[in-house]
Every structure is written in structure tokens, then in C-alpha cells.
Amino acid sequence: MSGHEDGPRDGRLDRLATERMLERTWATRPGLWGWFTTVDHKLIGWRYIVTAFVFFLLAGLGAVAMRLQLARPDSTLIGPDRYNQLFTMHGTTMMFLFAVPVMEAMAVTLVPLMVGTRNIAFPRLNAFSYWVYVFGGAMIWIAFMLNVGADTGWFSYVPLAGPEYSPGKRVDLWAQMITFTEVSALAVSVELIVTILKMRAPGMTLNRIPLFCWSMLVTSFMVMFAMPAVMLASSFLIMDRLVSTQFFNPAEGGSPLLWQHLFWFFGHPEVYIIFLPALGMVSSIVATFARRPVFGHMPMVLSLVATGFLGFGLWVHHMFATGLPQLGDAMFTAASMTIAIPSGIQIFCWIATLWDGRPVWRTPLLFVAGFIVIFVIGGLTGVMLAAVPLDLQVHDSYFVVAHFHYVLIGGAVFPLFGAVYYWFPKITGRLLSERLGRWNFWLFFIGFNVAFFPMHLLGLWGMPRRVYTYPGGLGWDLGNLIASGGTLLLVLGALVFLANVWNSLRHGAIARDNPWDASTLEWATGSPPPPYNFRHIPVVTGREPLWEERASLPVVTGLRIDIRELLTTSVVDAAPEVREPSPAPSIWPLLSAIALTGLFIGSVFTPWAVVWGAIPLSVALIGWFWPKGGAGRRDPLEE
Amino acid sequence: MTAPVGPFAQSALHVAGPQAAHIERLWWLMFGVSAAVYALVMAALLIAILRRRRAAVEPEPRPDPAREQGLGRVVWAATGLTALTLLLLIAILRRRRAAVEPEPRPDPAREQGLGRVVWAATGLTALTLFLLIAASYLTDKGLDALAHDEEVSIEVTGQQWWWKVRYHGAPESRGFDTANEIHIPVGATVKLTLKSTDVIHSLWVPALHGKQDLIPGQDNVLYLRADRPGIYRGQCAEFCGFQHAKMALKVVAESREDFARWREAQLAPAPQPADAVQARGMAVFLSGPCVMCHRIAGTDAGGVTGPDLTHVASRRTLAAGEIPNNRGHLAAWIADPQGIKPGNHMPASNLDPADVRALVAYLESLR
């Protein structure tokens, strides 16, 4: 290799010296500069998770306000303008600023550890994607605080959201927020695919990849193929509004349904993008607490892949009432029901695992049980909605609101909370309180069902969705009151969770490396892991590495410890290939994100912002990619 | 304030016609299947949690008889959902175990047994879904049965935030316009052509049929029939902006005779003012801004942006179901429409109270 220098390797020095040098090489500088320049996936993942939960709470408060308004008929607590902004911000925040980012955040934190490498692929891109996400989220929430919040629903149908019927900048800011979050999500998905395919520990063949990593792999591919649709749609919308293109204007050859097709082509895979990571989390938790591998590994993997593919063939089921040809509708009915099969297989396999295993009932497993109980109801109402005639009655009614909350909260939020309880000790070094965890679970479980089960009936009894009030005497009064009551229990549950986190961070029991005696690689290192993740890259000999190698952990040696170096391996067999240099901390991802933010926000007001904004962005990107290395210093990326 | 309606006048489970009845049948079928599936899955989960475990140290063969016993317990356990959830609660609270040694490679014979059950469950799921797909398709075909030979043809145009209604006639001179209230004869097939000139709306009268969207640039069609007399409430079901929540529609199903009478009355031009007050009211109407948006057949008022008022007094409600149609409410509406339904497109009239009273007297005479 040209100009290649040698340096100390892991395995040549004693343990303490190795750790000290690795720490020096990989640690993030303390203080504000370190915080802005870090490329450590664990630090970035942590801030991603915290930010996503902040948005979760904000969106939840929006929902509480909505339920207060709907608790009684003809209530004047909240007027139509504020309410329409609230339901739009609730849906938008939950879907774009919480659900997808939090799953990506968990993956960013856990996947590199679970595959046994030192950092995520493209670490500076990872830092960049966080900044882009938080700037986009801040933009739309600041707009909401200034009464310029989006108010046309989280899927913003045209012509309502078009230039004629939504004047002002509300919809433009909403559409541009989408661009922010999609850029962020696409970046993370590329990082995850490359990490999972190329940076696995030696011996982790395709056959031995943990189910959580499989779910993140499939999810990342779905992101890559679904997000372009919404980026295209939101760009068309901004253009219609800003520069008078005619994409959605029927008077000039455009079509309002084009928006719906493009949006739902993204929108349906989006819900599986949220759901699949949760399924991966469930598999991790079930295996650990059932004390055996998840039953049916191959069917589980194939179900994930099948769901990923099938998810792209369902989108028209959101459009059954738009007057499309009957034959087309029938095909989408069949596809929408068929996707229940891979999900069903997963449920059966988990139950079989619990059946055959010897469950240890800690909070994570409680949340998994809650997930099964709630999600199956949501799945069954989904099968109902797949039937066109029935959908024509309950579409756009509270029945649908009940359905998607059952699948999203049951299918994604419950596993997420289980995952938080499960991996909190690994990430923070402290255990969450089991007692508070049980309170958290039961308040959520009971509160959720009290809040959302009545909505099935409300929908069947004719209550449409997105209404800021309703008349009394139609039979809806009691159901709404009960639903609003359930919300209070959910709020209490959230408070208990926050109290648990706050308390545990300060006084929680210190966690060992592997407090649950789990089998995957993230539990083979410290809690929290050191900046370099593993002193030596592990070698994997089976599907459950830490259960198969109880006495000592096989590892590789030979990586440099004075520069950032990790190991890349082949896609199928995970045979070592390259000692890959890993980028050091850098300020350029933040500067690029700021430049991009300027471009995006500017283009809400004038198309020329795209041209002028490209200049600082280009400068920042050149700064990012320009290799470092002054006189006498070597840039490891050039070795 | 809202107009009085009976409970469940807008309910898909309280049907009044064949379309909604087809769908209701499908609902109960799917509900029954779902309940059974749910009970089975919950029973399996519960048993998985409750069953007695193998001891921690054992090189033992598979317990075959237990599997048969399991099936029996499933059937027993499938009797009550609430009981299952309660038992789940107790089971979870009871289980406090010490650390258990994991089993990285479970016994293949046990795996095989589990495999058979999972395969069977998957096969059963696929079969059930296939049957449901067939049921859905057959229901869809059933809904098509009505799609011809309509006796009444109505064109509904969605507006922010009211329903423009035009009854077609044969010849077309026997057509007429109204708003927000539709009358149909019991037992007759009705064809609704759905249009929009602004944003997407959705017409939904659950007691009679599923919904269909009103989309600018295309015509959609709904066929329905009411089989018993009554007043059925419908509502816009696609978010259409500010006052989407207050865009209701009344469907009055009445005997053929009553319908014919109503139709003839609607075809007639507006009655002349019967006294001085009404005459004054008519003068106020014709000389003021009202004529910019509203039409009264038989007068010079020809505005088409707002509801047709030729027979406004024959309607039960005003402002798309928002307020009852009587003098007091009509006066309040004319004086301050923004106070009652803020954001709607009718501006305040700025008339003095005496003029408003006369106007109301005139309008209430337009039966």
C-alpha cells in the first residue's frame, strides 16, 4: 500500500494499555465542540432517541387537547382553526417526527453493536442526518407556535392543500418538513444497509444475522424505495403552490388523485417501515426472556422480507372511496388481506417460542404480551378494512382511527417501550425500575384500550374523523367521554415512564455487561459500551453467540488502535476483507445541515433559494469530503 | 345549536336500505370470524404463559400427550375474552422466577412438533383470508345489483361547506335545485351523481350506503334505495377544510305520494309575498347583496354560488344541518353567519333589525 505506515495493533499490548489507546483514538472530545462534531453512533443515536421522544410527548399533548375538546358534544373549548392544526400536527409529528425517527434511532444505536463493529457506516452522514431531522422538526413546531401550523391533515389532500384553498405558508412548511425528514431517513437507511451487509463480525453469516438486524435491513430497503414517492409528491405540491405548476389542478390537465397515488405509494410502506423494526425488537426480547431462540428462524426472516415486498402492493386500499375501477380495487383487497399471513406467521412463532420456552416475566416481556393482545385486534380490523364494501362504510370514520392506533400503538409503541426497558441498561449503564415499569405497562395497556376501543363503535355508528365537534343525540356522547377518559390513564402512564427514566439515570441499579443474560453481541461489551464498542472484534460461531460461547469469547486481532480502524467483511460469509479506516469527528456535517436548512426553508418563499442556497451547501460539502492531513499528519482515510 | 335528530340516525348498524344491509351482513361475518380468531390466538398466548414447564435440567423425550391436551384446553379457554385477559393479569403478576439457563439449540423433535402447529395455523389463516376475500367480492357484486333503472336521478355537488343538489327531470325543464336536504321515495332506486367544484368531499349516509368521494374533475356515482321511511343523517367524510365538521346532509325517505307532492312543490316558482311585511322582505332581498349568491326562481335573483333559496322554508335545517330552520335561527344566521359557523363563505349582511325581520318573514314563506 502506498505510504502505508504501521502502528500498534490490538492484541499486541496488554488489556489496560489497549483500552487506554482505543479510548484516546475513539473518544469524543468533551464539551460543546465535541458535542457538535461527534461521529459516535451511540451518542448520535441517544440524541436521536431523546429528540424523538420529545416529539412523541408534544404530539401526545396535542392528542390530549383534542380529546378534551371531543369529550362533550358541541364543545367550544377549542375552535376549528386550532383543532384542525392540532390534528394535523398530531398525525404529522407522530408519523414523521417520532415513529420513523425513533425506530431509526434505536437501530443507529444498536445495530453496530449487534453486528460486532466499532461504528456505523458513514458516521458523518449519520451526524448530518440527525441535524437535518431536528432542524426540520423544529421548523414545523415553531411554525405551529406562531399559528402558521399545518392544518390540512397529515396526508394533506389536494385541492384543499393547493394554492387556491390553502393560502399562506402553512402547507409549504409542512411539505418542506417532509423533505427534511425524508433526507434524514434515506441517509440512515443507507448507513444501516451498508453496516449490516459489510461490517458484520467474522463468522456472522447471513444465516446467523439476528432478527432485529434483518428487520432493520428490510426496513431500510423499504425506506429507499418508498420515500422518493413522498419527496416527489411534496415537491410537486410546493411547486404547484410556489411557481404555478399544474400537477394537481384538473382545470389544466392535472389530477387530485395523482397526489393520493404518490402519497399512499409511500404512505402504506411507511407504516411497515414503522412496524418492522418493532417486530425485530419483539424477537430480541422474546428470545432473551423465553430463554431460547425464537422458533422458526427461517420463516421469521422470510415473513419480514415478504412483508417488505407486499407492503408496496397495498396503497390503493386508502382510495377505495375515490371511484376507481372495481377490478383494481379487488386486487388490492386480496393483497391487503394476504399481508396478514406473514404477520400471522410471526405471531404464531412468538407464541410457539413462549410456549416451548421458560418465560421470565420482566417488563420488556410484559410489553411484548401487550403488543400481541393489542396488535392482533388492529390486524383483524385491518382485514375488515381491506374488504371494499365494508371500507366504504368505515373509511374516514372513527373505526379507522381505532384501527390504526391499535396497529401503531399496539404494533410499534408497545414493542418500543419494551425495547427501551430492555436496552436502557446497555445504553445508559443503569436498570429501570421493574415496579415503575409494571405501573407504566398497566396504565398504558388499560388506558389505551379504554381510549381507543370505543372508537370502533363510534365509527360504525357514523362518526366521521377530523371533526372538531359533533352534535349530541346521535349516540356518540358516551363513547367519546369514555375515550377521553382513557387518555388520562395514558398521560399517567407517560408520567410514570418519565419518572422512571429520570430516577434511574440518577439512582438506578448499576447494570453489568449482560444483566438479562441475553445472547446477542451488544451484551458482550460494557454497559454503557466504551466509545470503541469492543476491545477486540468478536467472532461469531452460531446464531446465539453469547449462549454458545459461555466461557470465553472468540475474537480477532490485528486492527490498529492508534487510528480509527474497523473491519469489513464479505456479504454472505462475513469473511474479513479490509481494515477500513473510519472517519474522525468533524464539524462539516453540522455546517452542511445548516446550509441545507437554509436552502429548504428559503425555497418555501422563493424558488431562487434553490440556486443561491446551493452555494453555501456546496462549500460545506466540499469541506466535508476534502481530505485532512497537514504537514506531518496522516489522514487515515488516505491509507 | 344543532337540529334535533334521533339517536343512530347516522349509523351503519341501523340500516334502512339494501346497500347498507349488504355491508352490514359482511360486517357481522367478519366480526364473527375475527372474534373467533382472536379468541384462539389469545387462548394460545395464555396457555403458552400458564402451562407447566419442563424442569431446568432434563435430557427428556418430547411429551406427546400434552400436545393433545393443549388442544382441548384451547377449546375450553376460548369461551370468554374478558376472563382470558383477567387470567393473563393474574398469571403475569404471579410469575417471579430466578435466572434461568438459556437453551441455544432446542431439541429438534420439539421444534418439529411446534413446526406442525405453526404450519397448521398458517394454513388455517390463509384459508380464512381466502374465504373473506370471496365474501368481500360477493358483497361488492351484491351492491352492483342496484346499478341500473333508477327512478330518481340527483346530482350532488360538494361545496365548502354545504351540499348543492340538483334533481334531474324528464324533460330537463322538470329539474330543480335545492340544498342540503334530499327527499327520496321509499322503495325506489336513486342514482346520485357526485361532483365537486372546489376540494374533495365525501358523501356518507351510513343508514343507506357506504361513502363515495366528490372529486373535482371527475364524476362519481352512488346507487341506493331506502326501504323504510325515515330521516337519515349524512355527513361529509373527507376533510375539506375549516368547517368540515359542520357539513351535514339530510335524506328524507317518504312514501311515493308524499315524494310526488314534495317534488311538485319544489318545481313551482317561489310564491309571491302574501302581505306588506313579506313584500318588504322581498325588496330587501332583491336590492341587497343576497342576489350575488342566491337564487329564487320566479324572481330576478339568480346567484349560483350559494344555496338555492326558492323553497328554503321547506327544509328542516339551515347551514348544512347546523341549526333548525325557524324564524329565530334564520334571523340569527342572516345577522351574523360567522358567529354561528365561523369561516363559512356567507358574509355578514349589515342589515338593520327591521329589515332582517321582514326578510325572514319573506324567506319563511318560501315553502
Add this chain to the structure above:
Amino acid sequence: MTPRFVEDVSALPTTGFGTRSLVWWGTLAFIAIEAMAFVLAVAAYFYLAFAGGESRWPPMHDPPDLWASTLFTVVLLASLWPNLWTKRQGEAESRRGSRIGLVVMSLFGIVLTGIRVLEWGTLNCRWDDSAYGSITWVLLGLHTLHLVTDLGDTLVLTALMFTRHAHGRRFSDVAENALYWNFVVLAWLPLCVVIYLVPRWI
């Protein structure tokens, strides 16, 4: 847990080409994302043509003129040869060869950008005329964006090859830049058919 050394990787190289390069995989992923965006934009084109409100397509315009796009396409296809040569120079880690190749590719990029500017004037429609105008401009615009950003990348990489950084990883960058250019060329072919030929056929 105590570690047990089972393999020594010290002899492994520190750079790789093709599937052994992480950036190659990243480049491939971004190509896939952008290809999907093109596919969807073309789908939107056909949706508007067949399911939109127009009875004629193009509704009121002449189809775009062919001369500028034909010139563009010919020059673009011609660039594939120096591109392939440059890629091989990068794989052979030839500094001189990479420099020559990148300068040539930069010149191609600049010329093509110039032709593209002319091409815009031959579309015979405005973006705000009709849905046809809007989608035609978007299709050409998306490709132009790719052309211009790749030209930017190529210019920066060319500059880098003339500095002291022209070694090691830079050669994989040269090869991956060539890969991306192939995509810019290939993506143009179906787009060209849709923008220029389809309005003449339907």
C-alpha cells in the same frame, strides 16, 4: 468475558475496490434511490397522460424539438468511453491516468451542461402552462440536477487529484465517480424517450 484470539487480520489491506469498498455500496444505494425517483416521475408522466384531464397529449403544444436532445444524447453516449478508461486508471491506481481521465470527463460535463441549457429552450412548453408542461419540466429538471451535481463532484475530484491527496482512497473515489456517471448516462435514455418520443407516439 475473556477474549480468545482466533484470527489475525493485520495483513489485510486498508482500501478496496468495488464490493470491497463501503463507498461503492453507498454509491449504489444512492443510485437506487434516485432511480426510484425517476421511475416514479415517469409513472406520474403516464398517469397524467392517460388518467389526467387532457384529451390530447401534449394538450396544446407541439412536442419538444429533437435536435438539441439528439446532440445531447450522442455526446452523452460518447462520454462512456473516456469514463470507462478513467475507471480503469483509478483501479490501476495510476495518478497520471486518473488526472487525464478526470479532466476529460470534466470537459464532457461542461459541454453537456451547455447543450442542456440549449435543450431547455426546445421544450415548446412552460412549466405553468399545463400538467404536461409541469411534468416535462420536472423530468428534464431531475436529470439536469443529477448532471450538474455529478459535474460538481467530478470537478472537485479532479482538483483533488492534482494535490498531495492524490493517493490511496482517492483511486477508489475515481472508480466510484465513474460508476455514478454511468448511471447519469443510463438514466437519460428512458427519460429521453419519455420526454421527446412519447408525445409523438400517443
